[in-house]
Amino acid sequence: MKLRIIVNPDLCFGAAACVTVSPSHFRMNEKNKAEVLENNEDVRAGNPIYDRIIEADDAKKEELLMAARSCPIAAISIWDVESGNRLYP
Numbered sequence: 001m002k003l004r005i006i007v008n009p010d011l012c013f014g015a016a017a018c019v020t021v022s023p024s025h026f027r028m029n030e031k032n033k034a035e036v037l038e039n040n041e042d043v044r045a046g047n048p049i050y051d052r053i054i055e056a057d058d059a060k061k062e063e064l065l066m067a068a069r070s071c072p073i074a075a076i077s078i079w080d081v082e083s084g085n086r087l088y089p
């Protein structure tokens with residue numbers, strides 16, 4: 001399945017819980033905002049990626065949902081690309 005992962009950089013205050021839960025999909029940048037990675041892939045050409053579509057199996061989906069739930073201010077939203085449904089929050 002394809003999941004769209006969005007971090008709202010205006011809400012993110014750098015708690016880094018998402019990075020702790022899923023370090024292969026989130027990392028903190030120099031602005032102390034969480035960026036979305038795919039399998040540890042680093043930022044593209046220096047532009048922060050706060051919105052990314054990721055190919056996920058059930059295990060990866062659970063990990064991404066756990067990361068989103070761990071965010072204290074719900075700065076991460078997760079969407080099922082094919083159905084268009086928001087999975088979180």
Ligand code: SF4
Pocket residue numbers: 007011012013014015016017018019033034070071072073074075076
């Ligand atoms: S847990 Fe939320 S506030 Fe903390 S770095 Fe991740 S997105 Fe930002």
